[in-house]
Amino acid sequence: MVPVLELRGITKRFPGVLANDHINLTVEKGEIHALLGENGAGKTTLMNILYGLYHPDEGEIYVNGNKMAVRSPIDAIKAGVGMVHQHFMLVPVFTVTENVMLGEEFVKFGGILDRTRAAEKVMQISDTYNLDIDPNTYIKDMPVGLQQRVEIIKLLFREANILIMDEPTAVLTPQEVQELFKIMRTLIDQGKSIIFITHKLVEVMECADRITVIRGGKVVGSTTPKEATLNELATMMVGRDVKLNVEKTKKKPGDVVLEVDNLKVLDPRGAIAVDGISFNVREGEVLGVAGVQGNGQTELVRSLSGLLPSIDGEVRLLGHDITHSSPRQIIEHGSAHIPEDRQRDGLVLSFPVSDNLVLNTYYLQPFSRSIWLSQQEILKNGEGLVKNFDIRTPSVFTPASSLSGGNQQKVIVAREFSRPIKLLIASQPTRGLDVGSIEYIHKRMLQKRDEGCAVLLVSTELDEVMQLSDRIAVLYRGKLMDIVDAKSATKEMLGLLMAGIIPGEDVKSAQVPQKNKILIT
């Protein structure tokens, strides 16, 4: 049988980078083909080529055995190729139907939009693939998981047969991931083919039919979940042995660094998001904050870094009252922050890497002398950090926008870790990173902790929280359910807390061995 898609010898060069190096890839009809590779391996670039956003320097694309010239997404769509971008391209104030119709408008009487007919088709697609979408809801009222389905509907509406999904699970909750997998299987059953990109090896093992691994722009191997183990995949991706579990040394926590007392914060819409939270973080300890996305983590972190005012309560950093301090004052007290949305808050994408590496220290010695920037020092600093933190970039002059997602994250980590800090607030620090980079960033975070830094780790990845933390706080609907000792915490128990249930007498005590409640001081 002819494969639905065949890429032959695709090569793409960017200034100073060989992003794709003679890549061959074959996708059979009705399979989920996982594309694995470390940050900057060239996965997104390859998919952008297939979708017509980039033009290959060499190579050919065959769809159903026919050679295709994909010059723009329009050609790709015509050939039945569709793409779900990581960042959704939806208009929030439009309904599902209107979004789906954009660019593919149904008209009646030669010019009037035929919403009814379009809505019917959306309904029909939603039913066929169990997507459970109401065509008349506004995008802005939908959770991320559903928005993603709208993106999928958009592709099906245009009769796509090959669906590209670039890291679709990065922003989803574990439940939403499971639902997405179900949808993907339905799609496969209906004869569609899917190219699936992710950094989470467990997901690949769970849902892929075949796996292709890319490293340094080249295909380094192809396998199936049955043949490979997690560790083998990780090694294949990174080219060396990766420890999937970091080792943590025992450490006695020191003085209190961050004290939060009855903090209340509103979200931008005025609803209470953080509802009277109290906790503290000590020198040399990691306090993990677990919780399903959207239970107040974002607001908590933004408030602690001075970006969102609180309405009640008190925050002290090393004894200074910082409740109403400006972001700069908080930074100058020795607090560092890895923001949850790196492109929104963490980087100026149009600036070169070197400037992004001094984004909050540019005004200090040696980067400035009185009012003048010292370009030389900024470049020297940039080159040092790029080497030290293994940031893959052609040069420090490259704008941050041309870096792969993982390397953008490393820029932020390098910047925040390279100044003297007493508190590190890390929000989803490894979102979108490959296993090698995760290992690296985890190691660096624990190193900071061992140096006596207090770390507040906010993550929706339960595994990450459990691995790194000394204590774990669970947030549910803006309230702190409990703070537990990480050594005694189990997944089940945290899961219950995350769902708003306090494991009490009705839960078998065997499930929660020696639960160690640490009193809130």
Add this chain to the structure above:
Amino acid sequence: MSPEKPEQIKKSGIAIFWDEFSRSNLTVIILAILTGIILGGVLVAATTTEVYAAFKVSLWGGLKLAFTTAWNTYVALFTGSVGNPEKIRLAFESGDPLMIRRAINPFFESLVQTTPYIFAGLAVALGFRVGLFNIGAEGQIFIGAITGVWAGYAIHGLPPIIHIPVALLFGALGGAIWGFVPGFLKAKTGAHEVITTIMMNYIAFRLSDWLLKGPMGDPTEYTPKTPWILESAQLPKLFDLPIRFHIGFFVALLMAVLVYLLLFKTTWGLELRMVGSNPNAARYAGIKITMSTVIAMVLSGALAGLAGANEVLGVNHRLIPAFSSGYGFDSIALALLGKSHPFGVILSALLFGFLRNGARSMQLTVGVPIDIVSILQAMILAFIAAPAIIRTIYRLREPKHAEDIVSLQSWKG
């Protein structure tokens, strides 16, 4: 990425910049200007009645006349803005200073026209860099002219070396105040600067009308005018009449250098550009956005104010109604054309200045309406603003720039 590949040559920042610049911007800008000129020629021919008459007689004759009409127009544009090479040669051969000055006058007159464009273009460009859309340059020019002219005629007894800087400073101050108000309103209340600067424009126009008719009017004149400024406040001319070229041009160049240094070499500039490129990241990095907004609007207003002061102190020597005739509005397009870079602004100000000056002689010698020049400018701008048109027409290989934009859209890169 594979470090061992030969493609991994390490390029210097300048090389990368040049690579991108030459491939995307320069070619497009030159082609846009050329295309605008060609279409402008067609337009000139198409708006000349004689050409139609000639076409009625014969196709060939019509084409020929259309071509000569367009050609003559551009010759007039050239001689009007740069000078007539033949005349310049004869003047230099005769050695008569007055003749020489007359012959080279068009060139220097163009620079005179360029000067306010540089100031105002810098004002708008600075705003753009900080993410502000300062539509109010025109009003700020008016206020700068008012405060500048006042300092020019009302302050007595200063030697030129002091009076000139003082008068310029007054102009800058006036503009700065006019910029401060929208900046402050935006910082305090979030009022959008487009709306408020437009409002401030109207206030400035009417205010200057009233001032000219009343408190600042020259009682000996029938029409509203201010008194002449003192000689000690006049920007010195570098040549005798009829050349009006004065040192304001060099002040403008100096300002461009200062704005460049401010934006790209100082910590303040980095802050301002950060706010302009990504306000969220700027806030996160500890920058007070409101402060930057106010500072940027004040500086922008001051630069526009200088444009006004420069005109009254260097060219008119008094203030008359409606003296600016749109420098402030043109400068919005001009700043865009110059990519909001101070040196780009100088180049596009030269283009605007030469076109504006040449337009007059086009009107005088071949009778082309001055509006055609405006249309020409508009076309050049439209082509530059929509590089896709130029790329399609000339089939430029190079979606390089487009790729950058694409990569901005998905945060995975």
